Amino acid sequence: MFGRLANPAVFAGLVRRLLPVTAALSALLFAIGLYLAFAASPPDYQQGETVRIMYVHVPAAWLSMAIYMLIAASALGVLVWKHPLADVAARTAAPLGAWFTLLCLVTGSIWGRPMWGAWWAWDGRLTSVFVLFLIYLGLIALQRTIEEPTQAARAGAIMALVGVVNIPIIKFSVDWWSSLHQPASVIRLGGSAIDPSMLRPLFVMAAAFLLLFVSLLLAGMRTEIMRRRARTMMLLAAQEPQPA
Numbered sequence: 389m390f391g392r393l394a395n396p397a398v399f400a401g402l403v404r405r406l407l408p409v410t411a412a413l414s415a416l417l418f419a420i421g422l423y424l425a426f427a428a429s430p431p432d433y434q435q436g437e438t439v440r441i442m443y444v445h446v447p448a449a450w451l452s453m454a455i456y457m458l459i460a461a462s463a464l465g466v467l468v469w470k471h472p473l474a475d476v477a478a479r480t481a482a483p484l485g486a487w488f489t490l491l492c493l494v495t496g497s498i499w500g501r502p503m504w505g506a507w508w509a510w511d512g513r514l515t516s517v518f519v520l521f522l523i524y525l526g527l528i529a530l531q532r533t534i535e536e537p538t539q540a541a542r543a544g545a546i547m548a549l550v551g552v553v554n555i556p557i558i559k560f561s562v563d564w565w566s567s568l569h570q571p572a573s574v575i576r577l578g579g580s581a582i583d584p585s586m587l588r589p590l591f592v593m594a595a596a597f598l599l600l601f602v603s604l605l606l607a608g609m610r611t612e613i614m615r616r617r618a619r620t621m622m623l624l625a626a627q628e629p630q631p632a
Contacts, residue, residue: 417596424589455485463545512561
């Protein structure tokens with residue numbers, strides 16, 4: 389299956405079939421999730437209406453880490469299996485991961501101001517997520533600085549694998565260091581600490597964000613493949629002997 393997807397025509401056909409479905413499902417889930425978040429979910433007894441930022445902040449935080457793990461898996465595909473779509477996926481996912489990480493940081497700052505009395509604090513969770521954002525920016529810069537595609541793919545893959553060490557730091561930072569963030573409350577041993585009336589819209593919004601990412605990733609990969617094909621055709625045309 390993965391071998392067949394290396395064919396640009398096969399992959400383009402798959403995107404043509406999947407993209408309308410994922411985009412439509414994402415829009416539907418966003419509508420349902422926003423309704424549940426604002427009309428069916430109660431305000432928090434301590435945070436009041438401010439808690440509704442959670443329905444954007446938490447899915448963005450989950451995606452920021454999940455996308456990086458996708459890039460790391462793609463890096464293995466580049467270095468070990470040398471699958472042509474692996475680098476395309478990593479190159480397309482990196483800017484999306486950076487945007488979701490930035491959304492996480494911005495919404496977290498907005499949420500933190502009334503709760504903590506400060507827009508920012510250099511605690512373990514905030515700092516490690518900010519480091520993730522910088523890693524994304526560095527990865528994007530590295531991929532675009534090296535012009536030779538194979539060298540750019542290898543360098544980006546190595547950097548992505550090195551940066552994986554930051555993901556468990558983000559995950560366990562609230563347990564390792566004193567933090568303004570609360571410990572894990574959604575997925576934990578003993579069950580979630582969040583009331584189902586808040587948990588349902590949170591999961592719906594998380595699914596909506598995930599499908600949004602999948603839609604953007606598919607569209608971006610298709611565009612990247614077309615860009616590379618155009619580049620190859622231009623190079624081949626430039627190498628053809630010119631008539632006297």
